[in-house]
Each structure stands twice: as structure tokens, then as C-alpha cells.
Amino acid sequence: MKIKIQILALATFLFIGSTISLQAQEISAMQAPQVVSPDVSADNSVTFRVFSPSANEVSINGSWMGFREKLPLTKEENGVWSVTVDPLPSSMYHYNFFIDGVMAIDPTNPHALRDGTRYASLLMVPGEGSEVFQLNDTPHGNISQVWYDSPSLGIKRRMYVYTPPGYDSGSESYPVLYLLHGAGGDEDAWTSLGRANLILDNLIAEGKAKPMLVVMTNGNAWQTSTLRNIPGLPAPSRETFAQFQGKFEKSLVEDVVPYIEKNFRVIADKDHRALAGLSMGGGHTITASITYPGTFGYIGVFSSGIFNQNADMEELEQQFLALKKSGVHKYWVGCGKEDFVMESNKRLLSILEKTDFEHEYFENEGGHTWANWRTYLSMFAPMLF
């Protein structure tokens, strides 16, 4: 690997400059002209550009579009393809180019993220509604990647634990929010896509949420961690998958909660434990809360519900009544009007209504998106503890 040296005078020494950044820049330079992409205008319209004199077809798919939808870019004389999209609501998005059909991240954009197994380029459209998940100049909580033994599952597993500003140097004990991701995600999703740590930093700094720990587990019971993705690790067999199916909730309540309460300074009672999750994690939340009534005093179900149309509704009602009796301070439900889980969401609402379970329901625009889940977390966290 040949690396160009940039000279930085520094005391008696010269140091190697931004070699790796330069590498990317060198590639861009070889592909001159320099392009800017993404290019967010003052009115929040966005222009995307990519240089390829020889491509036959270039298109883009963004998280603000339908999943299969593709918008073509048009080629200018200088070999730069571009397209401008209408002003987007202030939010965080991601997108991919398709270069002659091959999905690619934007080579000019140094900001990418992983959504499941797919890497995409990051687009931040600033403005109202996105402040709550920006990295602002507030005190920041730490994120720890914590390995723990899961006796229920028989494997070592990894979770992320957010500790609020001041935790390391203090002696106070805190309440805990257990926050669950959706299918396709892992223990990394709520911080990378959900920006849960930044949301908590900002809400705590503004006095809108109480300082709390946020514990983000891996909801795929057969996986040790997102590090499963490292080639060389065996993929789970169907047998393995079946073996672990349905055991996540048990591991959460019987392995994770005790581990946190032993190893972190937290308040270990129902009134200081909250549980919330999105999509599959909302299902985990429903199941764990009714299976272990009296464990969690605050419950949040985001874009989820009762997925099983043939569920024994009478049995479910009995379970919800037992949960209600255990003393839940807040049962909060959020769902987008266009979300494909709306029917499941309605089944959950009907049980809550039938059991006269005090709850709060929030319905907004949009569908099954991280934009909504970030919003739901910023609404739910201030209601806690």
C-alpha cells in the first residue's frame, strides 16, 4: 500500500498527514472533475452527483422513496450524472446509487451506515425535528459494548449500554430503559440508525428526560452479536435457529436484567425499569411484559402489535389484565398511518381498550421507518421515571 506523505511541522518532528483520507481524495482526483454529493440546498432540496463517463445507466434509491423505486440520474457532458429531489422534510436519510444496476454507496460521501446487511450513504437534512438526534455541544453519555453470559441461551452475547453523563465519576443509581431493535437489526441499530444515545444526551441536557441507562440488546436469540457478520463464523443452521426461537424474552428478563442490576449502578425495581421496542422488538416488548408482569413499570410499543391473527384473544386479555394489575405507570403505543403493521397495531389497541388498560396512542404520518422510531423515542423517554 503506497501512501502519500503530507508534511506537518510539529515540534522537532514531522508527521504523516491524513494519508487515508488522501487516498480517497486521490481516487476522486483520478476521477476528476470533483463533484459535491449530496448537496443540500437552503430549501432542503438535494442534488446527488456521481462521475462516470462510461456508465450506461445510473439511478438512486433513498429511504424517503419506496423501497423498489429508483430515480434515474442524467448525464452531463463532463461525465457527471446528477439528479435533484424536491425539498425533503428535515430528517436523517440514507441512499444508494445503482451504477449499471450495481448497488453502490456514494463514493464522494464519507458518511455511510449499515442498515441490516446493507451499507448506504447517509444524508442529513437539517432543521426542525432533527435537532433532537444531532451531536450537540452537551455533555455526552458513554456507550459500552458489554459481553455477558446468557444462561437461558447458553451463549455469550453482546449488548450496548448507554450510561448518562456523569455516571463514571458519580455514585448515583439510575433507572433503566431496555430498548429493543427490529428484525434485521442487532445491538448496534438503536445507536447507529436510531441515535438513541444522542437523543438521550439532548433530552437530558434540556431537562426533558431524567438521566437513565439505556440497554440495547441483540434480539436475535441465536446470535452472539453483530460480530456474527465476521466471515469465518458459521451461520446458524435451521436447527440452531429453531432451537433459539422464542427464547429472547426469557434471556432479556432472566439474564440481561440481573446482569445490569449486578454490574451497573441502577435502581432495581419495577418503577425504575422501562421496556420499549420497535417492530419485532415491539413484539418482544409485548411478550416480555405480559410473561413477566411486575417487571417493567413503563412500556413502549413502536410500530408493532399483535401479529398473530389467530392468537387466543381471551388468553391474551387475561395476560393484559394481570399486567395491568401489576401496576404499569405508562403504556405508550406509536404507529405511522402508512405502516404495514397497522392491523397488528390495531389488534394491540383493541386489547388495551377491551381490558380498560390505560394507555396513550400516537399516530403520525409515514410508515415503518427509523425517522418515526427516533421520533417515538424522543416522545417516550421524557415520560419515564
Added chain:
Amino acid sequence: MKIKIQILALATFLFIGSTISLQAQEISAMQAPQVVSPDVSADNSVTFRVFSPSANEVSINGSWMGFREKLPLTKEENGVWSVTVDPLPSSMYHYNFFIDGVMAIDPTNPHALRDGTRYASLLMVPGEGSEVFQLNDTPHGNISQVWYDSPSLGIKRRMYVYTPPGYDSGSESYPVLYLLHGAGGDEDAWTSLGRANLILDNLIAEGKAKPMLVVMTNGNAWQTSTLRNIPGLPAPSRETFAQFQGKFEKSLVEDVVPYIEKNFRVIADKDHRALAGLSMGGGHTITASITYPGTFGYIGVFSSGIFNQNADMEELEQQFLALKKSGVHKYWVGCGKEDFVMESNKRLLSILEKTDFEHEYFENEGGHTWANWRTYLSMFAPMLF
């Protein structure tokens, strides 16, 4: 965002399946035929494949090749482009496709990583030499992303702290290795590209290294963290850059070390502090160790040296003599034969020899690569404490 539902029977509920993974698979399906890439053969030759009936030219650059070198793929009748490379030494590599000149990650490979501002697809070639940085079934240490105030720099900054297995539940105090990245990197580099946590996990499990903390800072003094990359944060101006230049070593010794020794269970003396770094971080290591003699008892310089050809060698020798007098247990230097920093490395060696400074020098094949830096860490860590 439309998401396909996969039904998983689970107690009384059905849950949403691996939606996001399915999305990627759906894209692949739309691009059928299914291709396997990268495809590592038993002899460690590797075949790369990408499907694009309409591309005019597809090539690949891998970290085992020269930086500007590109290897063309050839197109088969079914629209799949492929190339097979000769058996590669067992290691971890990364690579990019170029689709009609546009740099892309391999859309079939779910494993990518960030090298500076460039995302690349991950290739693991298994076998001897790579065991030390695999995720094995050993106890694992945790990584904490820790924010701290840096009075020397006047900003909040983020570092990664590896705590060894047993740290959370125990009461023991540990020694600390401060481990510095190179130019273009940040506080994330030593764990993502360097796999320092896995190297320590494995060495500790085998009894080859003592349990220790590893503190990985951000060596770009003007940056708060790798999160600078979030769009919307202002890029540093030249003035800002100049203002922070040369201050990293001060912040390391005067801000980071005290923070760690206050907030973590560590042994706070020279004999239990080690300092090592690669490339620019090797320069930081040299400067910090001679500027603050008596602070670090173990020093490792990887692929680095005295970059300033016009440095005042007499003054430097005096500083190295003072460092020697402070009591250094180990001064270890590693460099690849083909490394472009070899001349700087030789200047360091000549000072060590001239000052009769007891040291160990390791020279191996290869150049300025993470393959070498992972090797150097696996050799250096066992010599500590």
C-alpha cells in the same frame, strides 16, 4: 419503506422476520443470478463476482495490491463479472469494485468496514496468523466509548476503552496500554481495522498477555471524535487545524491519563503504563515519551520513526538519554521492509543505538498495512507488565 413479512411462530405471537436482510436479498434477487462473492477457495485463492449485464468495465482494488493498481474482471454470458486472484496469505483484507469507474463496495458481501473516509468490503482469508484476531469462544473484554473533557484542547473528546474480561464484576486494578492510530484514522481504527480487542481477548485467554486496559484515543487534536463525520458539523478551518497542531501529546498525558486513572480501576504508575502507536501514532508515541519521561515504562513504535530529516539530532539524543534514565522496561520497534517510512524508522534506530538505549527491533515483509500493525500488537502486548 415497504417491508416483506416473514412469519415466525412464537408463543402466541407472530413476529416480523429478517426484514432488512430480506431487503438486501430482494435486491440481489432482482439482479439474479445469485452470485457468491468473495469466494475463498481451500487454497486461499479468492474469486470476486458482481452481476451487471450493462456495465462496460468492472475492476477491483484490494488491500493486498498496490493502491492505484486495478485488476479487471471479465464478463460472462450471464452478465456476471468475475476474477480469481492467486492464493493470498492468511489475513484480513479489504477491497472495492470499480463499476464503470465508480468505487463501490461488493453488493453481495454484507461485511464492510471504514478505512478513514473510505468504505470497503471485508475479506477474511483464514488460517495461521489470523487466529489471533478472530472472534473466538473466549471470554471477551468490553469496549466503552468514553467522552471526556480535554482542558488542554478546550473540547469534549471521545476515546475507546477496552476493559479485560472480568473487569466489570471484579475489584482488581489493571495496567494500561495507550494505543494510538495513524493519520486518517480516529478512535475507532484500532478496534475496527486493528481488532485490538479481539487480539487482547485471545492473548489473555491463552495466558500470553496480562489482563490490561487498552485506551484508544483520537489522535487528531482538533476533532471531538469520529462522529465529526456527521454532516452538519462544521469542518475544521485551517486556523482551527493550526491552533490544535502539536497539542495531542499534551492532551494525552495531561488529560487522558488522569481521566483514566480517576475513573477506571488501574495501577497509576510508570511501570503499569505502556504507550504504542502506528505511523502518525508512532510519532505521537516518540514525542510523548521523550516530552514526559518517567510516564510510560513500555514503548512501542510501529511503522514510524523520526520523520523530520532536519531534526536537531543532538537535542533528540539528550531527550532519549533522559527517557532512558527514567527507566524504560521495553522499547520495541517494528517496521515492514517495504514500508515507505523506512528512512524515518532508521533515524529512530540510529538514535536508539547512539544513545545505547536498550531496544528490540522487528523487521518483517510488507509495508504500511494493518496486517503488519495487527502482528506488531500481537507481539508487543505479551511483553508488557
